Amino acid sequence: MKQVIREMIGAAVARAHQAGALSNDLTGDFVVEAPKLDNHGDFATNVALVSAKQHRMAPRRLAEILLTHLEDSAHRIERTEIAGPGFINFFLRPTAWHPLLADIHRAGGSYGASDAGAGRRVQVEFVSANPTGPLHVGHGRGAAVGDTTANILDAAGYRVQREYYINDSGRQIRTLGLSVYLRYAALCGRTIEFPEDCYQGDYIRDLAAQIRQEKGDALLEGDEAEAVDYCARHAAGSILEGIRKDLEDFGVQFDRWYSEQSLFDEGRVEAALDDLRRRGIVYEKDGAQWCRTTDYGDEKDRVVVRQNGLATYFASDIAYHREKYSRGFDRVIDVWGADHHGYIPRMTAAIEASGQRRDQFQVILVHLVNLLRGGQPVAMSTRAGEFVTLAEVVAEVGRDAARFIFLTRHHESALDFDLELAKQKTNDNPVYYVQYVHARIASILRKAAEEHGVGEVLFDPEAVASLTETEEIALIKAMAAFPETIATAAANLEPHRVTFFLMDLAAAFHAYYNRHRVLTEDPLLARGRLFLVAAVRQVIARGLGLLGVSAPERM
């Protein structure tokens, strides 16, 4: 509809120019938007304000000329007005909104989708937690944001791949191995000292106990380095399985799990560094090897191979991202915890140095989750091994509530997650507020089928024409915003927009529901209203689907 108005304005400018009322047919960069205030109409445009300069004319005068040349052949517009400094407000007839209902039904599950991405390939890498411990709530937020962003990009016409990068090489894994080995040794009766920088959690003891059950005391008899290595592999594999399961329970499926170690095994790290060395981007200084990231906007050069000959995490990350692009992705999106934000300039630099444009790489920074219970902070400390895991949260509040709440804030704001609130089945809890819409409509449709014999809700122009109540038009207008919500959410990588859209649409529905009966005495009106609420049900289901939240038939 917005697009229709925009085209009408464009045509009016051209017509006014042809008629000699304007000296040219230029316009500034104007917008057509749904104004915040109802008495500013259904749509408003600032075209006269931003184009006043081109026409050397007062905005209000220009607005007048445009209005006299506005053609509304489809009779969508009830009236227009010039307001304030020169805004043009459009008031539409209710009938102007009716065709959208048919559009929604026709489009079905693809309503709101677009081809903005034009089939370009994009990869979203998210969670990628080290396999050194179970996922906690923070990872859950990253999972919800990443997965939903992927869904939204898919709806916006991209071909999306979801990937999890496994940091299964390097020091952390060795520390994990050592931690398990020491607990194991203790179980075998040895007196050990357990260093502070080892992993403290109880799950380490569990893993050690498993190994003891399988191997007895055998590991103590062989080479210690080998034993530690065995413990590391065993523990990482087992923890990763747990992570996989937790994510599956959270409704997240990855297309690919990518091993960091494989980058070394396949020689990709060396190959990447060789290439950069050849091109003078990697150089040697003070016995280490550095990447010239300052040439690409970073504030200092970064070490890729340490004095001790070991590659840094950054080195494997360079190789990894080069490998991503070599797989043919046009865009690569990484979801990181906000504490890694200092890493962005160097990663972007490395990607640019490797031959990509910097706009082909984007990072979604996900900020902190503060876990609360009844308003009181839940104490968490990864160091001491005390944390609430994602699995525990999902078990307590459910997948739907958890996913939805993770998406109720912009990802760059810290989020308070209150366990008690998440379980509450009241107005305070937006998940149920939205799902309730779906359940209520499902109930109406059931009743329509059972008591009125209405099996399938079909388009009936006459019935739809009877939808003239304010709340009915408000509902259609709310649904009309879905395509641009998805488009904006995709363009800005802001999944929370879909959440807010759903809460708005839900509010419009509940207001309607409380005021009007769908199954009225008047069969024509009832048919029109069924057509309306069936569209709402469909849009709610689709929106919840993007968030990975279920749309229940009953509550």
Place this chain on the structure above:
RNA sequence: GCGCCUGUAGCUCAGUCGGAUAGAGCAACGGCCUUCUAAGCCGUGGGUCGCAGGUUCGAAUCCUGCCAGGCGUACCA
């Protein structure tokens, strides 16, 4: 010190490319169930958009400086 993020109603937050009188929800107060699910709806009050300048027809939005909080600033990941 430098860099990034955040600062909007008592609380939690939206606010797209600069638009009109800055919006929701919660909390407070007052109403609405004989009717398709009250996990719902309607109404009332509540604001120095952190502060100070600047840019312009117009600024929560852009620029500069300052204040407060968080994070980063490794040959850690």
